[in-house]
Amino acid sequence: MLRGFLTVGGWTMLSRILGLVRDQLLAAFMGAGPMQDAYLVAFRLPNMFRRLFGEGAFNAAFVPLFSAILTEEGESEARILARQVFGVLLTWLVILCVLGEIFMPAVLRIIAPGFTANGPQYDLGVTLSRITFPYLVLICAAALVSGVLNGLHRFSMAAAAYLAFNVIGIASVLFATPFFPTVAHAAAWGVTVSGVVQLGLLMIAARRAGFDLTPLPPRLTPRVRLLGRRMLPGLIGSGVTQINLTIDTIIATLLPAGSISLMYFADRLNQLPLGVLGAAAGTTLLPVLTRHLAAGEHDEAHAAQGRALDYVLMLTLPAMAGLIALGTPIMQVLFAHGSFTLLDGALSAQSLRAYALGLPAFVLTKVLSPAFFARGDTATPVKVGLFTLVLNLILNLLLMRPLAHIGPPLASSLAAIVNVAVLSMMLVRRDALRIDGDARGRIVLMAVASCAMALVLVLINAVLRMPSTHVTFWLGLRLAVEIPLAGVMYLLLLHMLGVLDLASALDGMRRRFRRRRPVRQ
Incomplete structure (x- = not known):
């Protein structure tokens, strides 16, 4: 498991570093203001789907089912399942994308209610959102192919393909901007083009692994229905962090202009350890737990869970402390260039400290959720997730006015801490988690x-x-x-x-x- 953890973590680290470069360019070109806010809202919706499907609910439901069929019934049956799911998934996503494009003005009123007071910003947000929305089709399809590769224990390409998002994002800002009305338009097109490249790379990797993933005509077979029953609850259970961040964005549109930008750049830095450790631990732990539990090796499953907890806490606790202690100089050095000022960096550091407070909890959620999913229990994380969502919304409403751009991040961190505490107690009570003296x-x-x-x-x-x-x-x-x-x-x-x-x-x-x-x- 450690080898898979390091493989995924290494590729994810490289991707996060390139993502940091991309964000530095966005900050330098657009600063913290209305245009940046409009682009970030346009990016938030498809990006939420990416994180939910690529790092959460879909893999949590698909990988155990795929791995079990691969082990018990062979490669042929596992391939059929993947192709059936691919056909259903693509059909649903295309319909969702078409509806989103048509009703995007109404969608934006929901996810960015504060934009309606600023007509030009609202119009720009609608335009950019229509450009980026097809990315959700491409990246969710890529998540399925990535899940197949993870189920085959081919972690490298599944993690490496996501580098394309940041490489193309950097190129679009640097080289495509002169051909578009604004840098925001160029960056938005870069998002969608990167989805095409990522899906293409993963399909090539699957073919080289001997898996033809040509989608079959959509049919709701018993196994597809089973996957749906497991996946839909998990959208809340494993994606509670991302849904909370989306709530933060909705609340931030009601705050002064630039608040979304300040919170976004803080979150991106917080995502560096969160993405590397959380995605690596969650991605590699789920198939390991599933295999041990299927074989009746409960002691080995507990040992794997314990090692994962030890790995992530040994790294996230100092990361949290370091970000709190050095938040201001880090944000100023990384982003205070061009249109993003030193004052913007100091204000963004305030949001960063609030996010960093919940960093261990954000990562532990990704480590604890597989303990439920590997046992076929998606209902419990959903119930806890719903409670956490309500708590996060209440905290947001209480903190947004007195703390401004610090309020939503602090609300997310407090909600994440409660989420981890409740999940841990439930796992310990069921003897699914053992934390000895x-x-x-x-x-x-x-x-x-x-x-x-x-x-x-x-x-x-x-x-x-x-x-x-x-x-x-x-x-x-x-x-x-x-x-x-x-x-x-x-x-x-x-x-x-x-x-x-x-x-x-x-x-x-x-x-x-x-x-x-x-x-x-």
């Missing part, structure tokens, strides 16, 4: 090390003074020293507290490197 002790010590690391960073930044000129350059130079220092400090603290044996870890890495190094003739 040693595991709890490790979590406490990792939290202590993370807090100590953050405290040192805060003290360093309080003592050091910044020159009045070339601020971003000096901040970048300081971060280049502070971030590696923080990482080394955290590892040393883990070693001193007995959580991690650095000597053994380094020795294991050396042995792994020697095995992978080619032998010279």
Whole structure:
């Protein structure tokens, strides 16, 4: 499982880095204002489908069913299932896309109610949304092909194909802008074109794996119905984070212009560890749990779940602490260029701290949900998800006025923490999650090390003074020293507290490197 975790995590990390470059270009070209807000709302709806299907409900329902049929009935039956589902999925998505294009003005009044007061911004939002909406057809179809590859334990291409989104997004902003009315139009077309490329790459990978995925005529066979019953509840259960973020966007359209942009760039930085760790752990854990439980290997399933929890907490706790401690300089160095000012960076950092508070909970949701899905239980995450959605909406309404652009992110974080707490208690009660005394002790010590690391960073930044000129350059130079220092400090603290044996870890890495190094003739 660790190998799959690292494979998916590595490709996802590269994708997130390229995504960061793409976001820097969007910030530099459009800043934090009405045009940026209109583009981000247009991107939010298909992007929510991408995250729900690509990283959530569809894989949660499809991968266990596909893996079980592949193991029990063979490759031929598994291929038929995939082609049947492909036909039904494409038919439904095309109908949804056509309806969305027709009724987009009404849709935008729902997801961006604040735009109606600004006529030009509303019109631009409708136009951009119609450009980006076909992306949901392409990316959801790509999610099915990716699920097949994950079920075959071919994680590399399934993760690597998503690089195309950011590569094409960067190219569209840099090179296609002169051919469109605004940079927002060019960026919107880049979204849809990237969907074509991603689906094409995954189809090629599936064909090379010996799987012909030509869709069959849509028929609601018993297995397709079973998949639908498992998938539809999971749209809420595993996608609660994304639905909460969409609620944040709806609320943000009612706040001052630029609030959506401030929250978006903060969320994108928060998504770097969330996407890498959450997607990697969830994607690799689900088929592993399904296989162990199908074989009656319950102790092995518990061990796999425990390792996943340990991996993500060891990495997300210091990430949370670091983002809170260094939020302002990080946002200013990354985004305060061109039309995005230093003040915009400082304001966006406030949203980032609110998102970072819930980072461990956001990731743990992706680790805990497979424990339900692998056991065929999609109802429980749905019930918890509905409760969390209502809680998030209430918190948004309470916090949006006094905290402005900080309110929606803080509401999402608090709702995510409650979501994880409830899911954990239910799993423990069912003996589907075992956290013994040693595991709890490790979590406490990792939290202590993370807090100590953050405290040192805060003290360093309080003592050091910044020159009045070339601020971003000096901040970048300081971060280049502070971030590696923080990482080394955290590892040393883990070693001193007995959580991690650095000597053994380094020795294991050396042995792994020697095995992978080619032998010279």
